Amino acid sequence: MPEAVLPKAKLYINDRPPLETPAGQSLLAALKEQGIFVPSACGGHGVCGLCRVKVLAGAAPLTAREEALLSEADRLAGMRLACQVPMEGELRIGIPKDFFNARDYKAEVVALRDLTPDIRAITLQLHSPPAIDFKAGQYIQVRIPPYAQSRRTLYRAYSIASPPSSRGRLELEVRQVLNGVGTTYLCQHLALNASVVFNGPYGEFYLRESSRPVILIAGGSGMAPMKSILDDMQARKIRRNVRYFFGARSRRNLFLVPEMQVLEQNLPDFRFIPALSKPLPEDCWTGETGLITAVLDRHLANPYHGEAYLCGSPAMIQACIKILQCKGVAEDSIFYDAFA
Amino acid sequence: MQTNDSLSAIEKTMRRTSAAREGFLGKDDRSLAAILQADDDAVRRHGLTHAQIARRLLDLRRAGWEGQGEPVALAPHFEVSVDAARGALPCPFGDQGTIAKVNTTVRDLARGRQITFSDLNIHMIEAHGFYEGRGAPFRLDPEQLMDTLAIGERDRE
Numbered sequence: 206m207p208e209a210v211l212p213k214a215k216l217y218i219n220d221r222p223p224l225e226t227p228a229g230q231s232l233l234a235a236l237k238e239q240g241i242f243v244p245s246a247c248g249g250h251g252v253c254g255l256c257r258v259k260v261l262a263g264a265a266p267l268t269a270r271e272e273a274l275l276s277e278a279d280r281l282a283g284m285r286l287a288c289q290v291p292m293e294g295e296l297r298i299g300i301p302k303d304f305f306n307a308r309d310y311k312a313e314v315v316a317l318r319d320l321t322p323d324i325r326a327i328t329l330q331l332h333s334p335p336a337i338d339f340k341a342g343q344y345i346q347v348r349i350p351p352y353a354q355s356r357r358t359l360y361r362a363y364s365i366a367s368p369p370s371s372r373g374r375l376e377l378e379v380r381q382v383l384n385g386v387g388t389t390y391l392c393q394h395l396a397l398n399a400s401v402v403f404n405g406p407y408g409e410f411y412l413r414e415s416s417r418p419v420i421l422i423a424g425g426s427g428m429a430p431m432k433s434i435l436d437d438m439q440a441r442k443i444r445r446n447v448r449y450f451f452g453a454r455s456r457r458n459l460f461l462v463p464e465m466q467v468l469e470q471n472l473p474d475f476r477f478i479p480a481l482s483k484p485l486p487e488d489c490w491t492g493e494t495g496l497i498t499a500v501l502d503r504h505l506a507n508p509y510h511g512e513a514y515l516c517g518s519p520a521m522i523q524a525c526i527k528i529l530q531c532k533g534v535a536e537d538s539i540f541y542d543a544f545a
Numbered sequence: 546m547q548t549n550d551s552l553s554a555i556e557k558t559m560r561r562t563s564a565a566r567e568g569f570l571g572k573d574d575r576s577l578a579a580i581l582q583a584d585d586d587a588v589r590r591h592g593l594t595h596a597q598i599a600r601r602l603l604d605l606r607r608a609g610w611e612g613q614g615e616p617v618a619l620a621p622h623f624e625v626s627v628d629a630a631r632g633a634l635p636c637p638f639g640d641q642g643t644i645a646k647v648n649t650t651v652r653d654l655a656r657g658r659q660i661t662f663s664d665l666n667i668h669m670i671e672a673h674g675f676y677e678g679r680g681a682p683f684r685l686d687p688e689q690l691m692d693t694l695a696i697g698e699r700d701r702e
Binding site: 246252253254255269272273274276361362382383384385388424425452454482483496497498517518519520521524543 | 610612613614616629630632633635636639643645650661683
């Protein structure tokens with residue numbers, strides 16, 4: 206009996222030579238098979254709408270899921286959901302170069318530490334591959350296996366809190382979200398020595414190369430990319446004027462203060478400015494109080510000729526951007542990683 | 546208005562595609578059509594519409610947004626906080642786009658009660674009169690919702 210010849214499809218990515226892939230599978234699966242990871246939260250079920258890629262030619266018509274999940278602007282720009290595009294004939298796509306750097310990693314949980322009542326630090330020792338290259342501020346997609354609250358495998362994005370110099374050991378700082386499938390798994394079910402699979406790195410949130418002063422603004426688990434950026438500045442001996450505004454409700458929600466104090470000693474022009482919006486009497490707090498916007502307004506020179514990096518809730522980011530713009534910070538000097 | 550056939554298809558999708566184990570329908574063994582009907586009846590008994598309830602939720606969410614993640618006091622005895630998580634969710638009824646994972650928690654300080662609703666809840670109530678099934682993590686029982694948030698006379702306009 207002659208072996209059945211399975212139909213093949215040709216995939217052209219950017220200006221690279223074509224790849225042959227089995228016809229019928231999704232573009233997302235075909236890319237993964239080639240070691241190219243496109244961020245996706247639902248694992249390819251057409252639910253999250255994250256796996257957007259630009260299809261230049263050869264795709265089947267939009268599916269109903271894409272009709273619902275892609276905006277008019279996305280569609281006009283030729284964006285498609287990779288999980289919904291079947292591989293057939295010849296398909297031409299364009300993807301950001303960064304996607305070629307993302308890989309699948311296997312790691313082990315080697316430390317767990319509660320930073321606040323709802324934020325947990327998770328340290329991962331990489332096994333395969335044993336090291337990762339990334340820019341401080343980027344994120345990874347962690348695989349969340351099925352468990353009591355989730356019936357299938359999902360992926361969730363978390364910023365890396367450790368610096369790029371720590372290539373074999375990553376730290377995440379994860380805040381438990383009410384009914385959150387990913388954060389509940391990581392904060393309540395993940396045990397020491399457990400295996401963790403993730404892919405990455407991804408994201409455009411990283412410190413730009415310049416000598417201008419820097420403002421960092423964060424709240425809650427928005428601390429993670431900032432810590433990575435600051436530790437990286439220390440490791441690479443980057444000497445810039447840096448002011449880091451961090452908002453918390455009361456002292457129990459404030460964390461990594463000793464680490465920030467060490468950085469204040471090691472970085473020549475760095476100041477950590479934590480602010481509590483509702484300090485408790487027992488906090489004996491003598492530092493800044495009020496919402497981070499008010500503290501930022503008080504401290505920031507007008508005009509301010511620097512860059513600003515923000516990570517946290519969209520409400521905080523939106524309010525801070527208004528202040529920054531009032532102080533003359535150019536739109537293209539404001540970088541943010543909004544949670545939503 | 547959705548037909549029974551389209552509701553059956555949506556119900557199947559809800560039960561099949563939801564990532565969370567309890568999904569949108571929870572342990573509710575009623576059909577989607579029956580859930581929608583029962584909640585619609587409850588709202589009508591109070592002389593209200595789903596749009597009016599959604600508007601009240603949106604007003605609370607807007608007030609809480611000002612707190613930038615911290616609780617905001619709201620007369621007469623409420624405290625509202627708005628919290629966000631990474632990512633976005635599509636409407637299970639197939640509406641255009643995705644909705645950011647933003648949760649609003651309202652605490653009634655006088656009665657010691659609290660209720661949490663998502664931006665997706667607000668959308669589903671307004672557009673579909675859907676409060677999710679019993680046992681779903683984000684189920685909002687209309688009676689409980691109207692009582693806890695004191696939705697009534699002044700919201701009927």
